[in-house]
Amino acid sequence: xxxxxxxxxNWFNGANAPSVWRELCIQRKAVKREVRDCRATxxxxxxxxxxxxxxxxxxxxxxxxxxxxxAFVGLRRKRILEGDDGEMAxxxxxxxxxxxxxHADYDLQRVKETLRQMRQDLQGEDEEPSTLVEKVRKALAKxxxxxx
Numbered sequence: 265x266x267x268x269x270x271x272x273x274n275w276f277n278g279a280n281a282p283s284v285w286r287e288l289c290i291q292r293k294a295v296k297r298e299v300r301d302c303r304a305t306x307x308x309x310x311x312x313x314x315x316x317x318x319x320x321x322x323x324x325x326x327x328x329x330x331x332x333x334x335a336f337v338g339l340r341r342k343r344i345l346e347g348d349d350g351e352m353a354x355x356x357x358x359x360x361x362x363x364x365x366x367h368a369d370y371d372l373q374r375v376k377e378t379l380r381q382m383r384q385d386l387q388g389e390d391e392e393p394s395t396l397v398e399k400v401r402k403a404l405a406k407x408x409x410x411x412x
Contacts, residue, residue, distance in 0.1 A: 278374035279374070281334065281374050282374070282377065282378050284378075285381060288325070288327065288330055291319060291322065291323045292326075295318045298318075299314065302314065327399075328399055331400050331403050332399075335379075335406055335407070337371065337375055338375035338376065338406070339407070341368040341371045341372040341375065342407060345369055375407065376407055379404045383401060386400060
């Protein structure tokens with residue numbers, strides 16, 4: 265038996281979620297560039313779906329996955345801030361420390377900022393399917409009640 269190190273390269277938090285989005289955008293562009301020759305062989309929707317699938321394979325997640333993940337984390341943080349923090353905070357605990365309200369608020373604000381940036385970036389690209397923009401819009405709508 266030999267020693268080994270495992271590096272979790274897709275770990276992120278509220279502080280670096282915008283950076284994860286920027287990196288995902290870079291990887292998306294790279295995928296689109298690499299398979300641009302396939303574009304003429306299928307519809308726009310099929311090509312974009314293929315790009316999303318390849319992005320997931322190559323990067324571990326795609327735009328839809330990231331939006332879902334941000335919505336999930338945002339809703340958990342929202343529940344903590346709305347007072348349902350007993351059970352939820354304990355589920356967000358590591359060792360003997362649980363997630364406090366300031367941390368939950370910070371994470372929630374960063375999630376919303378990142379989702380807003382995603383919506384803006386996706387709306388700015390002519391070829392993006394409305395389904396991705398709609399997914400981001402719905403994720404933001406779920407978090408709307410906790411706007412500051």
